[in-house]
Amino acid sequence: MEEIYDLIVIGAGMAGVTAANKCGAAGWRVAIVDALPYGGTCALRGCDPKKILRRGAEIVDAAQLMQGKGIDPHGLTINWSDLMAHKRGFTDPVPDKMEKGLTGNGVETLHGAARFTGTNTLEVDGKPYEARRFLVAAGAMPRPVRFDGADLMIDSTEFLNLKALPKRILFVGGGFVSFEFAHIAARAGAAPVIVDRGPRPLRAFDPDLVEMMIERSARIGVELQRETEIVSVAENGGVFTVEVTSGGQARTIETDLVVHGAGRIAALADLNLEAAGVTYGDKGIAVAPHLQSTANSAIFAAGDSADTGGMPLTPVAVIEGKVAASNMLKDAQVAPDYAGIPTAVFTVPELARVGLLEAEAKEAGHDVDVRFTDTGGWYSNYRIGETSAAAKILVDKSDGKILGAHMFGPEYGELINFFGLAIKLGLTAKQLRSMTAVYPSVGSDLGSLL
Known part of the structure; x- marks a missing residue:
């Protein structure tokens, strides 16, 4: 058996890489392992490449919306192979950049399938390793479905x-x-x-x-x-x-x-977590609020591998990677702060959300002021020819604070961030409305939505 590591991270996505870099830079002996190229789902197989492909859709849609308004969209098509090549221009360099960054922080990079063999031991493609701490950040996989074919x-x-x-x-x-x-x-x-x-x-x-x-x-x-x-x-x-x-x-x-x-589930089935005495399910490893396994104190989990009840988002994984690393380094029990984290479905235009849904706010006992606005005829949408857009802002009548924001429309994936900041900092609708934005920008619509 080799010298014991301070930390072995399973999964080289954003949660794992964040934690490995933090602990490696602090002087710990750290290794990270992944059977797939380093970078994880978001950078290589998810958010980032998807939004590069979406750019083609945006261009086509923008031209079609302006038909008869000065733009002739006829003949405008997506060259799929060229768009894919553009995507690869971003994704191909990612694994090497990730690995070099880890190496620069003193992290040993391993490649292969990890499998636990005990409470403090695992093997990578049959080679044994031992560590004082483990972070499981193995990401997610498509949910198994049961039908013929x-x-x-x-x-x-x-x-x-x-x-x-x-x-x-x-x-x-x-x-x-x-x-x-x-x-x-x-x-x-x-x-x-x-x-x-x-x-x-x-x-x-x-x-x-x-x-x-x-x-x-x-x-x-x-x-x-x-x-x-x-x-x-x-x-x-x-x-x-x-x-x-x-x-x-x-x-x-x-x-x-x-x-x-x-849908997707936590990709944990092949890790032999039973050998480590770890409790887990489709939503991830059972963890305390500070991301430590409830069954094995040597193991922490983050991102899709942690059953926190939070949203399966890359920014959440990064937060959890940082918090898990800090808790391990300091022997602390700090829980991540999930307040004000937005999410979006990047259709064209996009659908975005932060905070509580209307039903959730009412069920929680809030006296809710629901401020719904159809913005399809507003200048920012008229300018580009879009007619389908709206926003629903939820404000607590008792103190004026923003409980939730829900938006569908062009650039609302950016505008939702203001509402996320307001929720995180506990700002009131009046305080947020006091912001003076660049005009005419989509951000200048914010005050009128409140």
Whole structure:
């Protein structure tokens, strides 16, 4: 057995890399391991490449909105292979940059599949390692689905590496992945269908704005089939036949590609956590508020690997990586601060949220002032030809503080950050309204929304 490490980090995504760099820079003997290229889902297989592809959709949509207003969009198309090459220009250098940064902080970088063999030991591709502390930050994987032919679906990683985009695409599940990819695909000339088993997709977002987004999606050719269950998928000669049931009736859908968009679970099944005595489930490892395992004090978890009840977001993973590292270094029990963290579905335009939903605020006993505004006719949207946009701001009548903000419209993924800051700092609507913004910018709309 080699010399004992102070910390071994499992997973070279944002949570793991953040913690490894912090502890390595503090002088600890640290190793990090991943079977995949360093960088994690967000940088390589998720948020960042997705939003690069979305840029193509933005350009096409922007031109179409200005048709008859001085712009002729005819002939404007997305060259999928060139757009993919542009994406790779960002993603390809990431693993090497990540690894060099870790090495510069004294972190030993390992490559292979990690598997626990005891409470303080693991092996990487059969080679044994021992450490005083472990941070599990192994990310997430597509949720297993149970129907015949499920193995014929591709996942989000494979979608982001498609060499060519087929004409007909069926997305299974009504979550982030399905709507974001469908909006990209529709602007690239495909005909996307989203099949969702429930009556309302994107349940974490304001239902009124979700319906507005669904209506906007339909206008660009994204079809949503609600309360529809996948029974089976079969393939013949490159064409997929998807059997579904809805309203008690069976029917089939023919498509050229089936994409898994039915959610994700913590990627922990292959780590043999049982050998370390760790309690875990689909939502991650059971941890105390300060991110230490409730069953094995040597193990901490962060990001998608930690069952904190928080949102599965990259900024949350970074926060948890920092907090877990600090707690280990200082032998402390500080809990992360999750207040005012926004999230967005990057459709075109985007759907954003921070703070409480209207129903949540009322259930928590707040006397809520619901300030809903249809902004489709406002100057900032008129300027670009968009007519579908709205905001719902929730203010506590007792003290004027902002409880939540929900927005659908162009650039609202940026505007939502102001509301996140207000919630984090406990600002009132009056205080936020006192800000003077650059005019005419989308930010200058903020005061009128309050």
